[in-house]
Amino acid sequence: DVKVTQSSRYLVKRTGEKVFLECVQDMDHENMFWYRQDPGLGLRLIYFSYDVKMKEKGDIPEGYSVSREKKERFSLILESASTNQTSMYLCASSYPEGSYGYTFGSGTRLTVV
Amino acid sequence: LAKTTQPISMDSYEGQEVNITCSHNNIATNDYITWYQQFPSQGPRFIIQGYKTKVTNEVASLFIPADRKSSTLSLPRVSLSDTAVYYCLVVAAGTYKYIFGTGTRLKVLA
Numbered sequence: 425d426v427k428v429t430q431s432s433r434y435l436v437k438r439t440g441e442k443v444f445l446e447c448v449q450d451m452d453h454e455n456m457f458w459y460r461q462d463p464g465l466g467l468r469l470i471y472f473s474y475d476v477k478m479k480e481k482g483d484i485p486e487g488y489s490v491s492r493e494k495k496e497r498f499s500l501i502l503e504s505a506s507t508n509q510t511s512m513y514l515c516a517s518s519y520p521e522g523s524y525g526y527t528f529g530s531g532t533r534l535t536v537v
Numbered sequence: 538l539a540k541t542t543q544p545i546s547m548d549s550y551e552g553q554e555v556n557i558t559c560s561h562n563n564i565a566t567n568d569y570i571t572w573y574q575q576f577p578s579q580g581p582r583f584i585i586q587g588y589k590t591k592v593t594n595e596v597a598s599l600f601i602p603a604d605r606k607s608s609t610l611s612l613p614r615v616s617l618s619d620t621a622v623y624y625c626l627v628v629a630a631g632t633y634k635y636i637f638g639t640g641t642r643l644k645v646l647a
Contacts, residue, residue, distance in 0.1 A: 428580075459637070466624075467581070467637035514580045525571065526635060528580025 427451075428529040430515050436535045443502040445532050447515030455518045456498035457526070458482075458490065460511040467514065473498055505536045541625045546642040555612045557641050559625030562606050567630040570601060570608045575622045575640070584623075585610070612643075620645045 431446035449456065457472040459482075469482030471490040479490050487509060491499045498517075502509055512533050516526040543559040561570070569588045573581040585592055587599040587608070598611040612619055622640040 457635075464639065466639040469636070516580065525573075525583035525586065526581070528582070531578065531580055533578075 428515055428517055428527050430513075430529040430532050432532050433530065434533050434535075436537060437502075437505050439506060439536055441502075441505045441536075443505050443534070443536075445500040445502075445513055445515075445534070447498045447500070447517075447529055448496055449498075449515075449517040449527070450496065451517060451527065452495070453517035453519055453527075454495070456492065457516040457518075458488075458498065458500045459514045459516065460484070461514055461531075462511050470500065505534075507536050510534060510536045541627055541638050543623075543625050543638065543641045545639070546644070548644045548646060549615055550646050551616055552614050555615050555619070555643060555645075557610045557612075557623055557625075557643070558607055559610070560607045561625070561627045564605050564627050565629065568627045569630060570599065570605075571626045571628055571635075572597070572599065572610050573624040573626065573637075575624065576620075581624060581637070615643075615645045617645050617647060619643065 428449045437443050455474050458470045459467040461467045468484050470488050471482050473479045473492045476495050489501045512531050514531045515529040518526045541559050541561045549555045571586040572584045574584050575581040585597050585599045587601055589601050592599045600609045622642050624637050624640040626635050
């Protein structure tokens with residue numbers, strides 16, 4: 425069964441910390457995505473990557489950066505965590521055209537205190 | 538990307554057929570329609586996708602009228618485990634960037 429694995433299910437970090445969220449997929453997908461999900465706001469795209477070392481900003485990139493050094497791994501970085509970044513973070517991957525749909529991970533619930 | 542509008546929430550009883558309608562008035566010729574399901578504390582899961590008329594799989598059916606300005610996801614004989622949020626997306630062919638709305642929260646009652 426194909427999988428997108430997010431390294432942590434729950435995470436608690438302090439304000440100002442640098443936070444790394446890791447995502448690994450085993451489907452040889454070219455595209456990878458990071459979303460955050462908040463009540464009443466649905467899923468919002470933070471960043472996506474269509475190839476190794478390539479990245480593009482989504483709708484809400486401020487306060488985040490990403491890294492994709494290998495095809496299977498896509499990392500989301502919170503440079504200096506703030507309380508308004510408390511959220512559920514979802515990683516997804518897909519084939520180039522996305523026509524077979526996205527496969528999502530189970531999510532990381534991040535709390536910044 | 539075409540904007541979609543769907544009901545915020547719906548309630549149903551076990552064993553009933555549930556139809557969730559999504560409107561997408563600005564759909565373009567090459568766009569297709571995709572539905573996802575999300576359970577609490579999980580990522581969304583692909584359910585079904587179509588371009589026109591009717592598509593059926595083991596989970597659901599998708600009905601798309603000729604003008605394609607709306608689509609209806611049909612879940613036959615729902616059970617309690619179908620309680621979830623259902624998202625309708627319009628995706629441009631050849632693109633890979635999906636825009637999710639807030640979805641329809643379906644609650645199935647015993």
